[in-house]
Amino acid sequence: MTRSHGTITIKDVAARAGVSPMTVSRVINGGQRVSPATRRRVEEAISELGYVPSRLARGLIRRRTGTLALIVPDVSNPFFTLIVRGAEDVARRAGYRVILCDTRADLDLEEEVIEEMIAHRVEGVAIAPVSDRSKRHLARLARFGVQFVLIDRTIAGLDCDVVVGDSSGGARRLVEHLISLGHRRIGFIVESDEVSTARDRQRGYLDALEAADIDPDPDLIVRATVDPAGGYVGMRRLLDLDDPPTAVFTVNNLVALGAIEAVRASGLEVPDDIALVCFDDIEYASRLYPFLTVMAQPAETLGRLGTQLLVERIEGSAPDRGRVVVLPAEFIVRRSCGAGAVHA
Amino acid sequence: MTRSHGTITIKDVAARAGVSPMTVSRVINGGQRVSPATRRRVEEAISELGYVPSRLARGLIRRRTGTLALIVPDVSNPFFTLIVRGAEDVARRAGYRVILCDTRADLDLEEEVIEEMIAHRVEGVAIAPVSDRSKRHLARLARFGVQFVLIDRTIAGLDCDVVVGDSSGGARRLVEHLISLGHRRIGFIVESDEVSTARDRQRGYLDALEAADIDPDPDLIVRATVDPAGGYVGMRRLLDLDDPPTAVFTVNNLVALGAIEAVRASGLEVPDDIALVCFDDIEYASRLYPFLTVMAQPAETLGRLGTQLLVERIEGSAPDRGRVVVLPAEFIVRRSCGAGAVHA
């Protein structure tokens, strides 16, 4: 009697159990006030027919989809992968499903994705925005009454929850460490300053130099794309300077990878010929090459906490004003900076 | 006049443009038969109100959501990350959105996720199943008339499209290579044989041994979880044998990472003391440690092709019987096997 192809609906179940759709609905929803006998009959009908309630219909009438969006610029970056982990777990426990979106650090794609999520009527969005210019997209969310939380990157002038790592403090410590090892010419490979983390890390870099009475040299600050290719090009540029740096700080892990390749391609080695430190650890790479000195951010915690705040906001248990959480990073000294840490 | 909080609906737009909702609908859907003047008025109303049509309502009436699910056992594994890349891109171009799900190689979670996707009324599912036991979940999909395609791992007895790498052939070549370098005691760290890739790679391993007249030694085949921890334990076990192997083949990249760590922890080194080869490259790690000899699968192509087949099936342009595509892997000889390849 199963209908050959069309989806099985609540009516089919109701007919089979000899009750009204309403009663089936009550059973599905952990119902109140359904007699045990009826309930059993309905449950049997459900399992016999293999009925699965439509989230579309449910979402439409309830005006709640129970879905969150998690939007990151690069799912293949181990840093964001960890954020995804944390966010999904918290969301699941809180009874929400997560739609994961990768913007590939492309502002247009990000806009498109956000429109999609509005169309999907997600209840909240946790996002690591592409850059400050994402502000416009986020305003769309606000206009639609969709709650959102910024993760990893903040944007000025938005009153919302924010969970980020301590970029300026972390950067400062990394650079101070290099200075303490005797370096005075320290390069910095960084991305567009339209990204808060890049700005903050640059500030940390400059602060450290200033504190050590080192005049910053504009030539030592190189802008590049935040991927290995960018790191390669950036390091290449630094190495080609008349007076190249003896140490380099890269804005993140992927950039560091490319930078190391560039060093090797020049017949040099890290840290013998040039010291290197960066933000963010690389889960898998650091196992094979446990030498990179990094400022490891608690990525999974960023994801967990961000989602937590988002859920609270959706459920109305958050204060009006946005909360800003800054998590400290963990300084992991390994060999790449020239400080001889024993490995393994 | 915008309603203060409630979502803006097609009616609001209609009222503002002075037309019926039906006409607005026609405009949204690249409408046929709408006068240019009316169309412009409607489009203005839409942009003034910032209207975004609800996918819920649309999906409900059209019985088509334009959404696919991509289900993988581990988004943080670079191999699957590449599959995701390829799949998303193809889906987007074909006009579908993708919901990405991570099952963490957990059969129960996979079941849950599949139920979710049925509830979401996705039109198709591309899945790298946890194991042969995923068959039951996939039967649910079939029953609900949801098309699906298997990626990376096949399951016997399912008539559906399948896109996989050449696991047995690839494994055989890797092991033959080790043999050609003089190794006769070759270990194999592998996962449960309920996963097709594990079975196929084991077959390739055994085939290569047999072809070289080497008696397989059961002690040299170790079962472990497919992550670095498993690789560590597995390698440990092999090293502790009375007659340990001189070379080891691991079922995938993450296992290799742990295996290398175990070797180092024993005060040995790859490849000087033990040769190592594995399936799948590691995008980022191989940049820092470009020494691992691997059988690299065309992961992104797996994702692309799988999604392509899925879309064809959804749109009815596929043959009745499932198609099976086996893509060759690329043998990348680097130093970890002891064959001295020049790097970079």
Add this chain to the structure above:
DNA sequence: TTGCTGCGTGGTAGCGATAACACAGTTCTG
């Protein structure tokens, strides 16, 4: 003029679920 075709538009119904209320029967209260 009479029809016929086609265009632009609106009306009505219904996708699959639930909110809100209604209602008969039962149990409790005093």
Add this chain to the structure above:
DNA sequence: CAGAACTGTGTTATCGCTACCACGCAGCAA
């Protein structure tokens, strides 16, 4: 033992959108 309170169930009306059909009016053939 009447009326209140509760229990289990059904009815109706949407949620936001689109299929489907109807309708008025223009243009055109006969």
